[in-house]
Every structure is written in C-alpha cells, then in structure tokens.
Amino acid sequence: MSTLIRPPKVDPVKSNIENTLELTQLTDIDPNLFTNTRELWHPPGARGLYGGCVIAQSLAAAQRTVPKNFTGHSMHCYFVLAGSSEMPVIYHVEHVREGRSFATRTVQARQRGAIIFTTTISFVRENSGGKLKLEHSTTMPDVPDPVENIDDFRAPQGSQGPFQSQRIDIENNDSPEIHTKRIRQWIRARGKISESGGHEAHLSALAYMSDSYFVGTIARVHKVWRFTPPGKDGKPTVDADVLKKLLEMDDDDIRKLPGMDDELIKRIRERQRTGKWDQPDPRPEIGMMVSLDHTIFFHNPRDFRADEWMYTEMESPWTGDGRGLVIQRMFTRDGKLIATCVQEGMCRLKQPADSKL
Template identity: 65%
Template structure:
C-alpha cells in the first residue's frame, strides 16, 4: 500500500509537483503527524524512493507548524535507510523551539516504525535583521538561456516527472582535474504552482528539485559509466533492461534530451549499438552511488518562483574513501542567488571480480 489513506483525485488547479508533495495531516492521532497523500516515485535502478521527495515533504510538514511570518532559512538532512515506495511514510514534527526571531523543528520520516530520513530545520521571522544589513551574494555565471518549448525525456523517451530540466555543457569538461569542472542546468516545476500553495509550495518544490542528480555530479566529472544492467550481488541495476534497449534505439538528438545522459554516455551507447564490448574498457564503473546527507541554505526564500526557470551549478571539491562531496548554487533566471546546497554521498566503484554489463 503506497499511501495510508486512499488518495483523492489530483487537483487540476495545482501543478504536478504540488499534487505529488501533498501531505495528509493525521489530526485524530497527533496534530504534528503527517503522511504522503500520493504514492512516491522510485527511480529506475535506485535503492529507494527519490530522496528529494523526503526532503520536500519534511519541509512541507515543518512549515505547517510555524507562524506565517516565519520562513525556512536552512535544513540539514540525513538519509538513514532507503525508502520503500510501496509503504506509506509517516512524518513526525517535533517543535524544538519557537522564539521571537527563530524557530527550530526536527522531522523524522518513518516506515514501519523505522526512521528512514531525519532533518533539522531553522526558520527566521521575516525582516528581523533590521534596516541596516550586511549584504553580498555570489554572481551567476554567463550561460546560454533555456530553450522554451524543448522538453527533457526519461529513459523511455517520454516527457515525464513533476519538473523539467535542460543541461548545459559541462564547464571545463576536458580538464584533467574533476574539481575544476562545473555541471550546469536550467530547471523548473512543470505547470503553474497555485496561489493557494503560497511561498511554501515554491520552497518545497525547490527542495524536491535540489536533489536532482546531485551526488551524480561526481560520476559526471569523472565520466564514469552509470548504466549497468547486471550486478553480482543481484541488487537493483542502474537501469532497466527494457529502458536500455529504448536508449539504444534513440537517435542522437533525442538522446541529448534524456535526463542525465551526457556526451560520454552517448558515445558508449553508440558503441554498444555497434556490438562493441565496453566491459573491456579501462574506465571504472559505478558500483553504488547513494546520498548520505543533504543541506540547503535558503537565501531569498520569498522572492522566486519554482515554476519559472532556475539555474543550478554543481561542483565537487573532493572525493575519496568511497565518499564524495558536492556543492550546488541555485539562481533565479535574472541572477538572484536563492539557495546553496551541500551533499555528501557514497560513491563506490565496481571492484575486481564483479560482473559488468
């Protein structure tokens, strides 16, 4: 059962991401308990649900327990266990502190009594900084604008998901130093977020999208192969066999629109189509890549729309010992810095003796 209570019909007046992130308050049990109203997405090949859903729904739950003149400015999250898309999630909000200028909440996401995700959030009262302020912000790099009307695709070649993205060529992609590279994209929620959702809906949508292939930046800057279909340990593959066949059947222009298929992936797919054995390549292959923690600092939380194009830039300053660190900046289209995100993830390569594609 994917939800605790039978889901209501989707509200056509709301954006797809609003419907997806909607919560049901379990008032009869506890006013600070919530559950997912709609089933959650399990990405193909992933160990559990899409992590952005847990991040966004925890934020949404916490926002329902604070005064309207308070806004989130930071949240610090830990992925504890893989979420099961077939089991409802219960979100428990703890009201740690409610002060004059700041409020603190913790949220635990549980399935069958076990914590799968936990976060601590801090909220600040609007305009509590005073009239005189210390101000500066990083500048958005000059990049090509998004192309209106061009939609991205999933592995099967269909436009899908609650948000869309357009990748920009990786900055310094030919560098021998992965830490110098920058992975860039335009991103926005599909449709139009309703006035009823308020700034809270835009913040939750941003939180959802902030996890979009975040730790995957490490694989991208190292040009690692991420499309295995067979694992020695019999765990889920990184892509379904049928989806791989669909990718192989696409032309180059279509493949360039598929989420997370980079130029080096396209080159390998074309070699596979020709019958070449890519398992003999010296290039390492990802064995496991999952998020461990996720932090978001919200800078201008009431001055953006998540259903309008936002620019994101990701870089990775370090990776070693089976882990990697990634930084992300998010800007409005006009260059306003709206969020800075940090994520550490597990990044393990396939070891000698493990089967490859």
C-alpha cells in the first residue's frame, strides 16, 4: 500500500502540486510525525521515487512545526536510500533549536524503519535583519520569454503533472569549456496555488521543482547518452511510450529535450522511416546517475509565486571520479533571485565488458 491512510478526495480548491504534496499529521502517535497523503511519483526507469517529492514534503512537515513568522531560508539534504512509491513514507521532525531569530529542524524520511532521506532546515524570523542591512544580488540574464498555451510532456507525470517546464537552448552548447555551458528553462506550478497554502505552499512547490533534471545537467553538458541505444538484438531499450512521443514530435521540439542533439534526431528519423535503429552512436553512455545530496538556499522566500513563470539555469563546475556537481539559480520572471541550489550526484559511465571495475 502506497499510503498509510486511505487518501481523501482531491481538493479542487487547491492546485495540483498542493494535492501532490499533501501531508497527513499523525497526531495521535506523535505531533512531529507526518506521512504522504497520496501516492508519490516514481519516474519511469528511475531507481526510486522522484527526489523532489521527499525534499518538498520534508520541508512542508518542518514548516508546520515553526511559528508563522518564521520562514525557511536553507535546507541541506542527503539521499540515503532509493525510496519506493509502493509504500508510505514517514517523516519525523526533530526540534533542534528554538531561537529568537533562528529555528532549526531536522527531518528523517523513513520506509520500513530505514532512513531513506535526511535534511536539516534552518528557519529565520521575518524581518529579523533590521532596517539597516547589506544587500546585493546576481542579475538574471536576457533570455527568451516563455511561450504560453503550449505544454511539455517531460514534466513529471506527463502533461497532467503538477508543474510545467519549457526548455531554452543550451548556452555555449558547442564550447569545449564544459563549465561555461548553461542549461536553461522556465518552470511553474500548474493552476493557482491556494491562498490558504500561504508562502509555505510556494516554498514547498519550489523545492519540488528544484530537483527536476538537476543531476541530469551533467549528462547534457557532456553530451553523453542518457538512455540506452538499441541492444544487441536491435530492439530499442527506450521506454515505448517515450519513443512513441518522440516519433510524433518535430525536430525543434525534440532539441529542447534533455540529452537530445542533431545526431540523435537523425537516428530517431531513421527509426521512423525504416522501423529500425541505425548503428549505435560511439559516445559514452550513462550507466548510473543518482542524486547524493541537495541544498537549497531560499532568497526572498515570501516574495514570489511558484505558480508564475520562474527562470532557472544550471551549470556544472566540476565532474570527476564518478561524481558531478551542479549549481542552479532560480529567478522570478522579472529578474529577482529567489533560490540557489547545489546538488552532487553519482554519474558513472557504462564500462567496457572487459573492465575490472
């Protein structure tokens, strides 16, 4: 069973992402225990459930244990084990500190008694910085505006998922300087987040979206395969539904997808024309890619809406020894920096058959 308690009907007043992230407080057992109200999403082909679910619900649980005038400003997360979407997640919030200006919470997400995820979240009292303060911020680059009234099937759970995303062409995509490339997109929660959700709902929604294709930046900037080309029997190992969707798309739309380039588009068209794949591309292929940790610094946490378009850009300053680091900046449409995220992930290539590693 994927939830501890039978889920109630979806609340039509709340947005899709609010219903997705809804928590049930287990007050009769412990007021600091929470569990997912609805089934969590497991991306096709992934080792475990979507990490953004656990990040966002851990934040949501912690937010319910601090005063209303305290706001989350940073969270430091570690993915310990792959979570399963087929069983409930129990979130235990521990009160580490209750200060005048700052409060600290740790949250452990458990399944079958084992910790699958842990995070430490710091909250700051609103307006505690005083009237006189230092201020500066990096600026948002000039980028094409999002296009209204189109959708993107890549978003979690398909076109009816809790948020939308639109890719922008990769900046410096052909540069030999990998660290100068920028993976860019617009994102927003679907529908309108309810007033009752408060700023907490917008922060949780941002946390959910921050994990979308985050570690995948490493594969994109290195232009390596993110899914398996045809096997030795000539049959594609790409998910059949994804392949069908790719074959229906035009070239410009395919180019917006992660890991896609003109060479792959050529192979897709060959598949469409002949029903067969051509010879496999000689490029390396990802053997394993999983997130190890995830940090979010929230800037201006009460001064944005997650259901309005937000611009994000990702870069990878370093990759090596089977791991990679990615930095993400998130802006409001009018250019206000609202979050900086950092993630390290395992990124191992498939090794030759005669490799001893």
